[in-house]
Amino acid sequence: MKITQAFTFEAAHRLPRVPEAHRCYRMHGHSYRVELCLEAPVDPQTGFVIDFFEIEAAFGPILQRLDHHCLNEIEGLENPTAENIAIWIFDRVKPFVPQLASVRIYETPQCWAEYEG
Numbered sequence: 001m002k003i004t005q006a007f008t009f010e011a012a013h014r015l016p017r018v019p020e021a022h023r024c025y026r027m028h029g030h031s032y033r034v035e036l037c038l039e040a041p042v043d044p045q046t047g048f049v050i051d052f053f054e055i056e057a058a059f060g061p062i063l064q065r066l067d068h069h070c071l072n073e074i075e076g077l078e079n080p081t082a083e084n085i086a087i088w089i090f091d092r093v094k095p096f097v098p099q100l101a102s103v104r105i106y107e108t109p110q111c112w113a114e115y116e117g
């Protein structure tokens, strides 16, 4: 069974490795959407893969490190592309939520990156 919980955060970033003429070279912001997808059997007792509240508790402190921050200043996110943010989140959530199967990060409703570890 797969379950997904979505979160949002606001953050500033710039992409230091694109050409200077690229508009993303300059500092700007996004309203990011994160989707954490978990895959595991349903516990017949609870009817849950895992309680959504447990995911929220595990991801909360990680989300706080991103929300209303400049992503370039966060260790490991010096080049904060959607791809690298997905990897960064996956690597930090997986130890606490072993059922984590993938992380999706949306920069806009039309553009996202998905990492499956």
Ligand SMILES: Nc1nc2c(c(=O)[nH]1)N=C([C@H](O)[C@H](O)COP(=O)(O)OP(=O)(O)OP(=O)(O)O)CN2
Binding pocket: 015, 024, 028, 080, 081, 082, 083, 107, 108, 110, 111
């Ligand atoms: N593969 C990737 N390509 C791009 C990424 C990325 O993370 N991975 N990121 C960017 C920039 O962050 C850029 O800010 C995204 O562009 P944006 O102007 O926000 O999005 P749109 O062009 O779709 O939105 P408009 O409404 O047209 O401004 C670029 N590429």
Ligand SMILES: [Zn+2]
Binding pocket: 013, 024, 028, 029, 030, 107
């Ligand atoms: Zn951007």
